[in-house]
Amino acid sequence: MSTLAIMGFLMVIVFMYLIMSKRLSAMTALMLVPVAFAIALGFGPKIGSMALDGIKKVAPTAIMICFAILYFGVMIDAGLFDPLINRILKAVKGDPLKVIVGTALLAGIVSLDGDGSTTYMITVSSMYAVHRRLGIHPLILPAMAIMQNGVMNILPWGGPTGRVMSALNLDASQVFVPLIPGMIAGTLWVLFVAYRLGLKERARLGIIKLDHAVASEMAATASVDADADNLKRPKLFWVNLAMTAALMTALVMEMLPLNVLFMLGTSLALIINYPKLSDQQERIKTHAANALPVITMIFAAGIFMGIMSGTKMVDAMAKSLVSVIPPSMGPHLALITAFASLPFTFFLTNDAFYFGIVPILVKTAASYGISPAEIARASLIGQGTHLLSPLVASTYLLVGMSGVDFGEFQKFTLLWSIGTSIVMLIVALLLGVIPF
Template sequence: MSLLAVVGFSMIIVFMYLLMTKRITAMNALILIPIIVAVGLGFGPSVGKMALNGIKSVAPTAVMIAFAMFYFSIMIDAGMFDPLMKKILQTVKGDPVKVIVGTTILAGLVSLDGDGPTTYIITTTAMMAVHKRLGIRPIILPTVAVMVVGVMNIVPWGGPTGRVMSALQLEASDVFIPLIPCMIAGAAWVLLWSYRLGIQERKRLGITASNANTAQFDALASAEAEMDEEAQKLKRPHLFWVNVIMTVVLMAALVVELMPLNVLFMIGTALASVINYGTNIKVQQDRICHYGQNIMLNVAMVLGAGIFSGIMGETKIIDAMANTLTQSIPPEFGSRIALITALSSLPFDYFLTNDAFYFGIVPLLAKYATNFDISAAEIARASLVAQGCHLLSPLVSSTYVLLGLTGATLDDLTRSALLPSIGTSVVMLVTALVLGIIPF
């Protein structure tokens, strides 16, 4: 094993240990660990350029996240979602089980478009206020959302499947169609986990099916009582339909890709601020300061992820890890290469970008597999089962949209969702093996 490979695998272990034991924040780990490693390897004079290249690659995403959070924070304060929240709360009758399972189903359906940020925006827009008013733990919404989107992320118009099909010159019929039973099994697991979380919240909140209606009205009354005078001043009920139309137009523009997402949200934020608080410059400035703390934290995380991926790529640590993986497989285990690919994709897909994994590592594994009459399509399918936990990676930009909208931290989301998300991948892998979708 080369020095770079040893360093790469060691970085993964150190990063996970520090993150899971709360010894360092994810942002600081993303920035400091790769820089220290690069300097130690003798790349000191080039570290600044490597880091800057990584930052440039994620800068558009950072801008999009910042202004998306600004826009929807304004809409929430203006009261645009209040009627929707009340209607949903009446429908689920104050039952945490129905709320959490419904959140999962909604996120799964919306994510069929293959766009993570849009899915998170719509899901949190519709459900976050309901979760808050019922007193459901804040981490649950991002947990179930990221889990189900991890399953639906395998659709061929999504990122990973499109990349692996391109890298190995395959069609959707070769990769995606055979994986549909695995996706169904993975989705069923996520729904089961959501139901489990709902039962836990029922017990914690002292709500049963019989008193769910009371919980609904208690939640509404509690929220109205807690709304302070300043929050009430920010409501704009007379602009409700103006805000709705503006949001619908913005969402439509996102879907048809009228402009880049970051530009659309910048325009939307400016319009939302002027329309709702345009006659009061002080309120506009106060809103910017109020939202800024949470927004800056998430933007800093994205930029830190850019430094991490930039240094990992330009120091060739990723290439060394890939070569070590293929060269370390004993010939007698060559016939198990599909299973090895599936198992190794869990750590690789977590710590590498989709581009690095599907364009850098998977083709090497596919080439090696030909020695044992295992097709590229089977390797491609095996490489995708780890999508169940890929979205928890600190290098996935869409996850920061979810964190920003829900107020959760990456540390908390990792502790809440990592193990059940690994369970999703295990369920999908077992399904694939049993049905012969990938060879054992």
């Protein structure tokens, strides 16, 4: 293993240790750890350019998330989600078990668009007030959202599948369709986890009897202001709903870049709901407190990724991971790829894995009679865990909107997410989609 590879793995380990042990915040660790390792490797003079390259790559995402938080913050203030929350409350009747399972189902439905950021924004915006009012453990909401999104991330338009299909010149019928039973099993696993966590929360909290007054109070808690009632715009409900539906439609159809869509949407939302300039400024000021921590972490992640790429640590890590596979294990390379996809997609970006490593694995597997499609399917198994990686920008949006600590969130969710990948792998193996 090369020095660059060793330092790359060590850097990721040090980073994970520092944030999980709460020695440093995720933001500071994302910046300071790679800088320290780059200096140790002799890249000191190039740190600035490498970091700036990384920042440029994440800037569009940061802009999108900033304005998405502002947009949904304004919609929450205006009361757009109050009817939905009240309906949910009526259906779940104060039962934490039903709330948690419902959250997982909602995340699954919203995840059909293949975009993690959209899933998190809609799921958290819709369910946060309900979870908070019932006193459900704060880590459960983001855990359900990210676990379900991890399964649906395998959709051809979700990103990873598109990457591997383009890298290997395959189509959806060869890669995605055979994995559908595994995705169904993964979804059932997420619902099982939701049920287990729901039972624990029901035992801890009991079933709360909610009358109409309490339901109204819970709907009001969706706003971050003490003067929530003054911010409600019930007469504009249908206008706001139509505007949000149009925004989501334009997002799915990719009519404009995501960041531009949310910038325009935020402008319209502010003007329509709060015509006075002073009210608009107050809304921006209020929700900027939610947006700023998320944006700073995304830019910090840009530095982390920029230095990993600029120093070629990512390339060295990829080559070293492939080289450790002994020739005797060649006939089982598809199974090895499936297991290896968990750390691969956690420590590396999807681009680095699917464009850098998977083609190498395919070439090696060909000599053992393993088809490119089988390797492609195996490489997607790790998506059940991938979204917990510190290199995934949308996860910072989820953490920020849910108001939880990144390290605590990883510790709480990681084993359950690994379980998702294992369940999908078992089904794929039993059906022969991935050979032993």
